[in-house]
Amino acid sequence: MPNQTEMPAYYEDLNSVQTTWREMLLGAVSERTHPFKKPVLTTIGLNGGPKARIIILRDLDLEGRSIRLHTDARSDKVAEIGKNPNVMLAFYDPAQEIQIQVSGDATVHRHDTYADAAWRGAAPSSRRAYLAEWEPGTPLSGPASGLPADVEGKIPSEERLEQGRSNFAAIRMVFEQVDWLFLSPTGNRRARFVVKSNNWTGTWLAP
Ligand SMILES: Cc1cc2nc3c(=O)[nH]c(=O)nc-3n(C[C@H](O)[C@H](O)[C@H](O)COP(=O)(O)O)c2cc1C
Structure with a gap:
């Protein structure tokens, strides 16, 4: 078991906790295999119950x-956010045993220009998904990708990809709270960071 002097700086230092979650989120934007690349997005379902799914952190x-x-404008989460904008993203790094919950x-x-820029920056292989003929969650008579036959298994031309543009949506989440949890055999650590007047204030919490 590591002793406390071998622990990372974020074990005892709130500023270091904040620096670390910021670095981890930034790392997840640029590194495709970063453990924070695929968080769980939770929304409030239209019937009031929780909804959770994996989504890719884009920026x-x-x-x-x-x-x-990024998402399909026809997906449930879009209507859910329209009704209740309150969302949470949960990230987990299994190697470092760090969880953060961003709300x-x-x-x-x-x-709008935000969606247009997101669309232009997305890879052709990602944009192809928006050519799907059925809205996500539509019952099908058999297994199928939902993609039109002419684009299945191949990257369509730019002209063809543009036909999916109306199904594309960019989600912009503005966060004001970050909860941090670090699991360690020497004792877990939990902290919360909240924005007040545009400044982050951190506090340790009981794990
Ligand atoms: C690894 C992985 C990455 C995913 N990335 C996205 C994504 O970036 N955007 C998205 O809308 N759905 C993504 N999905 C699919 C969602 O988890 C979900 O099934 C889909 O968006 C429908 O969600 P909804 O019906 O709750 O809106 C991903 C799923 C997995 C497993």
Whole structure:
């Protein structure tokens, strides 16, 4: 078992905790295999129950405290965010035993400069998904990708990809709270960071 002097700085130092979660989120934007790349997004379902699903972290603006996600405009989460913008993203790094829970309000962007820029920046293989003929969750008579036959298994031309643009949505989440949890055999650590007047205030919590 490691002793306390071998522990990372974030074991005892709140500033280091904050630096670490910021670095981890930034790392997840640029590194495809980063453990924080695929968090769980939770929304409040239209019937009031919780909804949770994996989503890819696309971009982060630390100064603006915003996270960008991409989705199909026809998916349940879009209607759910429209009704209740309060969302949470849960991230987990199994190697470091670090969990963070980021919460705030989300907005859905479909036909504005934010969505246009997100669409332009997305890889052709990602944009192809928006050509799907059925809205996500539609019951099918058999197993199928939902993609039209002419684009299945191949990357369509730019002209063909544009036909999926109206199904694309960018989600912008502005976060105001980050909960941190570090599991360690020498004793777990938990902390919360909240934005007040544009400044982060951190406090240790009982794990
Ligand atoms: C590894 C992985 C990555 C995913 N990335 C996304 C994504 O970036 N955007 C998205 O809308 N769905 C993504 N999904 C699918 C969602 O988890 C979910 O099934 C889908 O968006 C429908 O969700 P909804 O019906 O609750 O809106 C991903 C799933 C997995 C397993």
